[in-house]
Amino acid sequence: MRPPPFAVTLEEHAVLPAIGDESPVYTDIWKTFPSVRESLWDFDSKRLADLDKGNVRLQVISSLPGMASVNPSGCRAANDELAAHIARHPKRFAGFAALPMETPEEAAAELRRAVRDCGLVGAMIDNHLPNGTHYHEKRFWPVFEAAQELDVPIYIHPAPATDESLRTRFAGPWPQAVTRGLSGGCWGWHEDVGLHIIKLFAAGLFAHLPRLKIIIGHMGEMLPMMLDRLDGSRFFSQGSVGKFSEVWDRNIWVTTSGMFSVRTLEMLLKVTRKERVMFSVDTPFNSSERGWRFLEEIAEKGVFETEGELEGFAFGNAAGLLGLRV
Template sequence: MTDHPLNTGGDRGYLRIATEEAFATREQVDIYLRMIKDGTADKGMVSLWGFYAKSPSERAMTIMDRLLDLGERRIADMDRTGIDVGILALTSPGVQPMLDVAEARGVAQRANDYLAERCHAHPTRFVGMTAVAPQDPEWSAREIIRGAKELGFKGCQINSHTQGHYLDEPQFDPIIRALVEVDQPLYIHPSTLPDSMIAPLVEAGLDGAIFGFGVETGMHLLRLITTGIFDRYPTLQIMVGHMGEALPYWLYRLDYMHQAGVRSKRYERLKPLKKTIAEYMRSNVLVTNSGVAWEPAIKFCQQVVGEDRVMYAMDYPYEYEAYEVQAMDNMDMTPALKKKFFQSNAERWFKLDPAQYTPKVK
């Protein structure tokens, strides 16, 4: 493997569009700290944000500084690692743990307005995704439409469960309908685990990105698939990061056991579907490699989910490593496929206009 300069501008035949990049607002973080202090935070928030927002460690302090910057520092970091475009979303768990629904709506709306302003200030570098407060599904549906039609956003990120509730539950249907109406993808990002499942993971130090996030988010996507979300909304596209939260690698077993469960009528919620889980993964699920700069995993996912459905992400600022970008550049794949991975798949699914950021030939 060779090291090489990480330039923006497409000198390797493609631009690098990073599709799962996080930012925070000071208001959001201050509310997390208040909830931790007053005892209203769940165990997951205490574990995650009790570290990132309070620890004096170099990792925590650096990540906080980077999360709060949507200006020159972030662009300089992108330049250092050859990232042409960042697709930005309010960092997990967003406003979803907030118990005061009016407060949650306000924080999300102000974060969206701020992100839109920063995207307008740096239109060749930043693309936004809408933040919502699923505690209020009707308001969230309106905010998705506002994000798409007024703010110029290209998708919506929801950080998995909302206080232990999942998007397959009927009360969240307005959110799904709004996404279908504006024809934008839903990005399901991991969240802190609900109290109902966190105990054995947090005691082992496995509740976060190392394992617990993927377990919970993969389950969320499976709940949606197996309860027929794509039969009801066949045009809906759902994105997940971290190499599909492991689901592509379990597909054979998932399909076998799902079909066995349907035939046995063991579970009330498992009904016959129009397609297999693997078929939905190839028609309605999109995967980014955020945090998984690992060539074998990427190639396997391209093989089973489809070359048009796997996209690059860095997972900034939680994972910011120049050598990982170089490793992705050095993957043994055709130039056409590498361009799909880094650039054109993101342009297709987020409906980006390449003319906005493609370097002009002098």
């Protein structure tokens, strides 16, 4: 099978000055990824060159995770900054809004403004507040109600682990970099987002908002292998939230976001509708060129049955979900 003609990517990060990139977590991360920090600040030559090397026609940009949730004025300014960058490269960039989830009413109002006035195509939010709070409590629901009203998705992205979690769950007789890895992209990020989605389900959010659109990354944040387990559990049978697999099919979209594993993608596709699975790179922690090699491998190994399904994965599903012109 031939590779797709181009790609669209949607878990792709940048630093917006109004929010910045200064935090203890990122001080450690920059030690592990010294070249990434510079790339995060670039919206022109380096970023466009990276897109071209990976045949990415359009990139959906979001602010660096873990920086926005307690900063209402910063989010507003950052969304304006992002809109200005998109205006300079309208055929190459789109954007997800940053939201101050600590103040849900302000976050909902900013989502409406960012979509209606700035032209952003949804929001990317941290998986939890700095103290570890998830968003299943009803005080957070105005944000999700606004997303359903606007018919735009919310992308729930992993957030840095709390200091307490680092100390009690992930620290050990190994370097600090290993602790960060265990709490982040090697394990902790994914289990925590998966848990969060289950909490939203158990709290009845999806029953309350049946047209809500949620995106999660990293091949489904460990949830695909748990779908049958969750459906078969009697713990949820006493409520009125339905089956988790129904929510999975109706409300959840999944990106690959830098996990370039064919066999993991094949497992995801066994339990997920093909039109709900989308390619992403995780710029600049991975390169678009590396992502393109993954698409070529998928085509070569015939992971999708038709070229139409492969093109849907590479760009069509994202374009349909986000209303992108590609």
